Amino acid sequence: MRLNRRAFVSATALSALAALAPIRAIAQSTGPIKLGTLTPLTGAGGPYGPVMAAAAKAVADQVNAAGGVLGRTVEIISEDDQTNPEAGVRAARKLIDVDGVQAIMGTWASSVTTAVAPLCWESQIALATVSGADTITQLPHQGYLFRTQPNTALQGRKFGEFAIEQGAARVFFMTPQTPFVESQFGAIKAAVEAAGGHVDLLVYDDKKSSYRSEIDEMLAFNPDMLVLGGYTPDTTVLLKDVYRSGFGGKLLAFAYSVNQKLVDELPADVVEGIFTISPSPAEGATGYSELSQLINVTSPDTYTAQVYDQINLILLAIAVAGTASGTAIKDDLRQVSQNPEGVEVANAVDGLQALAAGQAVNYNGASGPCDFDAIGDILDCQFRYEQVKDGTLTWLKTA
Numbered sequence: 359m360r361l362n363r364r365a366f367v368s369a370t371a372l373s374a375l376a377a378l379a380p381i382r383a384i385a386q387s388t389g390p391i392k393l394g395t396l397t398p399l400t401g402a403g404g405p406y407g408p409v410m411a412a413a414a415k416a417v418a419d420q421v422n423a424a425g426g427v428l429g430r431t432v433e434i435i436s437e438d439d440q441t442n443p444e445a446g447v448r449a450a451r452k453l454i455d456v457d458g459v460q461a462i463m464g465t466w467a468s469s470v471t472t473a474v475a476p477l478c479w480e481s482q483i484a485l486a487t488v489s490g491a492d493t494i495t496q497l498p499h500q501g502y503l504f505r506t507q508p509n510t511a512l513q514g515r516k517f518g519e520f521a522i523e524q525g526a527a528r529v530f531f532m533t534p535q536t537p538f539v540e541s542q543f544g545a546i547k548a549a550v551e552a553a554g555g556h557v558d559l560l561v562y563d564d565k566k567s568s569y570r571s572e573i574d575e576m577l578a579f580n581p582d583m584l585v586l587g588g589y590t591p592d593t594t595v596l597l598k599d600v601y602r603s604g605f606g607g608k609l610l611a612f613a614y615s616v617n618q619k620l621v622d623e624l625p626a627d628v629v630e631g632i633f634t635i636s637p638s639p640a641e642g643a644t645g646y647s648e649l650s651q652l653i654n655v656t657s658p659d660t661y662t663a664q665v666y667d668q669i670n671l672i673l674l675a676i677a678v679a680g681t682a683s684g685t686a687i688k689d690d691l692r693q694v695s696q697n698p699e700g701v702e703v704a705n706a707v708d709g710l711q712a713l714a715a716g717q718a719v720n721y722n723g724a725s726g727p728c729d730f731d732a733i734g735d736i737l738d739c740q741f742r743y744e745q746v747k748d749g750t751l752t753w754l755k756t757a
Contacts, residue, residue, distance in 0.1 A: 390433035391426075391682045393418070393672065394453035395665070396474065397464040401441025409655065410464045410488075410665040411436040416652045417669045417706060424707045427673050428682065434669075435459060441466065443473035450474045454481050460676075460684050463668045465489060466661065471505075478502055484687040486668035488661045492541045495733040501688045504734035506664035506725050508637050508741075510538040511545045516635055516741050517585055517610060518549025518557075524608055524633070526583035527555045530576050532596065533587025534564035542587060564592035569599045577603060586611040590620050601628045609633065613744065618751055629746050638742035638756050639663035645704035645724040660725060667723035670706040671695055674721060677713050694719050696729040 395414045397407035411434075418432040426432060435457045439446035446465065453459045454477065461484040465471040468491035475494065478485040479502040487494065487505045490513070495503065508516075521529045529550050531543050539561060547557045558579045562572050573596075576584060584600065584607055586593050593615045600609070613636035621629045639660045640646050649658050649666045658666075672687050674694035679686030694700070694709065700720035703709040709719045721728055726739035743754040 390431045392433050392459045394459035394462045395436045395464045396439050396449055396462050398441040398466045399438035403441040403466040406661045409662050413653050413662050413666045414669045421706050427677050439470045443469045446470035446474050450477050454483055460682050461672050461687055464665045475499055475503055483684040488664045495735050504730050506667055506736055508739050509735050511541040514542040514545025515549050518546040521583045522553040528581045529557045529583045530579050530581035531559045531585045535561050569596050573599050573603045582607045584609050590615045597628050621746055626749050632746045634744045636742050638740045639724055640726045640740050641756050648705055649724040663724035667725050667728050673706040674709045677710055695721050
């Protein structure tokens, strides 16, 4: 697979920086097992990072109260990536070279994960991320990286499948230029064409004040569903022009663009009926309920659910390996995440007890099944589907 230029340059430059750091691959054998969280405590991701780090700490406390792992306590060291790649690299170096962690969890922004990843694989440290850019798992990480966030290809497949479910046979995808356009459109196209439908794509300039010509091109395709791939500012302009055009088909968009703020700001007729899709934690699953109780949060967000799963999986992998190292986590992660012969568990404490009893385990967590492919991408998870009804985003299903 080919990296886009920006991701390649970033990865290469930061790999060079990482090469300056000491290479260490020493398994921890005494003292506490040290794991790091590298979440955005400030910056654009600041609303998410603190509770993500708190969830990891809560799991460590829970495991320590039950006797620890391999007879050792678990210590969580939390650093702030500031939602900034350079700050993320500095913090990762501190976690690896000073603190001696064997895994880093929770990198949020794709740019931060891309920057930090070379430092981890060259130091043989496991990296668990909630970033979604497809290019991340295409980096040469040698198995040291896994992510619990669905990539954009999986998200695109869900869009295509939902379009078919809504009876759409001709689907038009309008999106600004992003690193994800090719994978998103490819996945939509595959899902729709597999059902006998037809798709087309238009990539637009997201800085324009009007999209009349783009709308005309869309109408010429005669779609029965228009999928919007942009962000809130350009989607706002686009929706007004779509409404003025008299388009009579259905509309589908990412929930991060067609959010309640956009719905509140546009006339009711413009937004009524729009469908939205977003990755969802595994609401209703045992792991999600246990996380909610553990951190005393009624509805933990998807990123917090994913970090909860990341630390549980890492601790179980260490227990199976019998040693605390990034390589052990890499080698044994799938033994605990997707072992069809294992007893199903939703937290590390239950899993450790099962392992001590000689049983294999199969972890299903707060964010979903946590099964990974060969390059570390999650195979499936739940998505949340909503529709604008009477001016309010209304839940349709989580599946």
